[in-house]
Amino acid sequence: MKIAIQVMTPPYSYQDMDSAIKIAEAALNKGHEVAIFLFADAVNAANSRVKPIRIDRNIPKKLEELIKEKGLRVDICGLCMEYRGLTEEAIIEGARPSGLPELAKLIAESDRFLSFPA
Amino acid sequence: MALILIKYGPDHPAEGVKLSSAREGDCAVLVQNGVYWAACDALKDAKCPVYAIKDDFLARGYEEEQLDIELIDYDALVELIERNEGFLG
Numbered sequence: 717m718k719i720a721i722q723v724m725t726p727p728y729s730y731q732d733m734d735s736a737i738k739i740a741e742a743a744l745n746k747g748h749e750v751a752i753f754l755f756a757d758a759v760n761a762a763n764s765r766v767k768p769i770r771i772d773r774n775i776p777k778k779l780e781e782l783i784k785e786k787g788l789r790v791d792i793c794g795l796c797m798e799y800r801g802l803t804e805e806a807i808i809e810g811a812r813p814s815g816l817p818e819l820a821k822l823i824a825e826s827d828r829f830l831s832f833p834a
Numbered sequence: 835m836a837l838i839l840i841k842y843g844p845d846h847p848a849e850g851v852k853l854s855s856a857r858e859g860d861c862a863v864l865v866q867n868g869v870y871w872a873a874c875d876a877l878k879d880a881k882c883p884v885y886a887i888k889d890d891f892l893a894r895g896y897e898e899e900q901l902d903i904e905l906i907d908y909d910a911l912v913e914l915i916e917r918n919e920g921f922l923g
Contacts, residue, residue: 732841735865735887742909
C-alpha cells in the first residue's frame, strides 16, 4: 500500500512531524511504501543544519535514517524552501525538492493520504 | 469508512465538528493534544469507535486506567489507516 503524509507545521514547535515520523516508521516496518511531503514551515524538518541539544531528538537526522534504511520518500515544497532560505545544499541526503504538481500526483497515486493541517 | 484524526484539544471548535460528523463505520483517533478529548463527555455521543495514541496519552499525565478509552500504538494506527479509505484530518 502507498501511504502519503503531508505535514505543514514547524518541527520542534508542533508535534505533527513527530507523529508523521512514527506513523511512517510503523508503516514502513509493515512493508508499506511511505512518502512524507513537507509543506510550509515543515520544510525545516529536512534542514541538515538543525542542531538540537544532545538530549533532544534530531528530526532531520531521523528522517535521513528512514530514507537510507527503510526507503522513506521525503518530498519538500521547493517554493516553501525558498521562502525560508533553505537551499538544496542544506537539505538532508535523500530528500528531494518538489512542488504542488508533484503533491497532486502523489495524492492521486497513493492508496492513503494523511494530512496534518496547521 | 473514514479515519478521523483529532490532534487539537476540546478548545478547538473544528475538532468538535469533525467528531460530530463521524458516522457508523468510521473511526476516530486522538493524537497529540487531541487526547484531552478523552476526558470530555462529548465522546459519549460519538457514533464511531474512538481510540487514543497511548504515547501521547501518557505524555500528558494521564494514567492508563484513568479514562474509559482504548489506547493504541502506532502499529494499530497503521492498521486503521489500512482499513479506512477515507481520511479527515
